[in-house]
Amino acid sequence: MTTKFKVLVGCLVLLFAMLIYLETTEKEDINWFPTYSKKDKIPYGTFVLYNTLKESRGAENIVDVNRPPFEVLQDSSFEGTYFFINTQVPFDEAEANRLLKWVTAGNTLFVASNSMPEALLDTLNLETQAYYDLDNLENKPVLQLSNPALQRKNAYYIDLEIGATEFNEIDTLETVVVGEFDLNKGDTTTLEEPKTHFIEQAFGEGKIYLHLMPTAFTNYNMLYEYNYRYVENALRYLPENETIYWDDHYKNGKTVQQSPLYIFLNNRYLKWAYYLLIIGVLLWVIFEGKRKQRAIPIVKPLSNKTLDFTETIAGMYLDKMDHRSIAFHQINHFFEFLRSEYLVNTGNRDKQFLEKVSLKSGNSEEETKNLFQFIDDILSTGNVSQEILLDLNKRIEQYKSTT
Structure with missing residues (x-):
């Protein structure tokens, strides 16, 4: 080196x-993706909320659910509060009907999502719409709970730019407004024009809670000043002694197998x-x-001159019309083939010899006898014509091809 x-x-x-x-x-850059996953400590994760619930309610009363609600609710022993939180919770009609039937039996459904499934809104006679304040470029909401016992003197301010959605039409006979919001207009302590984002509705023997601002339950908001008290008071509406089933199926940051x-x-x-x-x-x-590594020189293999030599000798015999010598050479070559391939002695071509060659070559005894009879006739004659030479070559090649 x-x-x-x-x-x-x-x-x-x-x-x-x-x-x-x-x-x-x-x-490392901050990840602002809204996963709403209980394992994520990023701003839009729910690690703080999940562990707070486990501490306040008891770890044994918080059960993780990774399967779709339609499948889970087939179990008749599934009772308590079903807790959903995500950007969207896309129940289809069949799943929404099964959830509502489950609530009718005396259970509780809590859904925090920016938009509610149409199947759920239609049944509960609700409508939602996105809210914009065209006179204000800042979309940071101010929240307050409706119950005076749970209200804070100053409203809760979410220091995040988010899209706001409100319940613009509700059934006042069946629905209770639990929480309201307004976009920040310079005063973060009060709500100048309250809009509904959190409602309660009795359904059969159970209750349904719908919340249109899941950002309020994220790590960032719960750790911002006193906003954890808003979450604490909002969740007081849930029955204290019921098991909370935490949904992990409808999650943007749902855990999947990775390579x-x-x-x-x-x-x-x-x-x-x-x-x-x-x-x-x-x-x-x-x-x-x-x-x-070094370049390996190409060594040309020695050329095989045997074929050239054979062609030269054969040409000499053909030029002299010495068919008998060519026939003898061909017969000797065939005998050499028999000795090397079949290990037979060609010096004594008796009946036992013919049977052994026939057996090893796969030719019949009659074919073998005819061939060697033809060879013996050539060896005993003094003159071999070109036709006999060609016939000899044909018979030998045919006999060897059968082998």
Whole structure:
């Protein structure tokens, strides 16, 4: 290894070490994707809410549900509060009907979502619409609960730009307004024009709670000033002694199986270790292969002159019209074939010899006898014509092809 090569490798290693250091020490960007997953500690995760519920209600009373509600509610022992929180909770008509039937039996349904399923709204005589304040570019809502016992002197301010949705039409005979909101108009302590976003409705023997601002239950909002008290008071409407079934099926950040390579590439340290390994292998192949590999010269194999020699000798015999010599050579070549392939002695061509050759070659005894009779006639004659020579060649090739 030359000094120049060592310096080059050292510079490359130092360069990669600096890149890895800069990458690993760089502050990671905040992930603002709304996963609403109980495992995520990012702003729009629900890690704080989930663990707060486990502490306040008891871990044994919080049950994770990973299957669709339509499938889960087939179990008659499934009783308590079904808790949904996500950007959207897309119940179809059959699933919504099964949920409502389950609530009728005396259970509780809680749904926090930016939009409610049409099948649910139609049954409950509700309508929603997006709310915009064209005179205000800031879409940061201010929340307040309707119950005076649960109200805070100053309203709860969500320091996030979000899209707001309101219940613009409700059945006042069946529906109770639980919470209201307004967009920030400069005063974050009061609601100048309250809009409904949180309602309660009795349904059969149970109750349904619909909340149009799931952002209020996220990690960011619960850790912002005193907003955790809003969540605490909002969840007081849920029955205290019932099991809460936490839905993990309708989640943007639902856990799915990932390949090992995906996990590697999504971890900063594993990703750079993987890249460094690949780069190191490539460098080793390039430099080590260049240092040791040499061009292998092409050596032409010796040409086989046997065929040329045979053609020359055969041409000489043909020119002299010496068919008898050619026939003898052909017979000797055939005998050599019998001796090498069948291990028979061609010196004594008696009946036992014919039977052995017939058995090993797969030809009949009659064919074998005729062939050797023809050969013996040629060997005993003094003159061989061209027709006999061709006939001999034909018979031998046909006999060998059967073998």
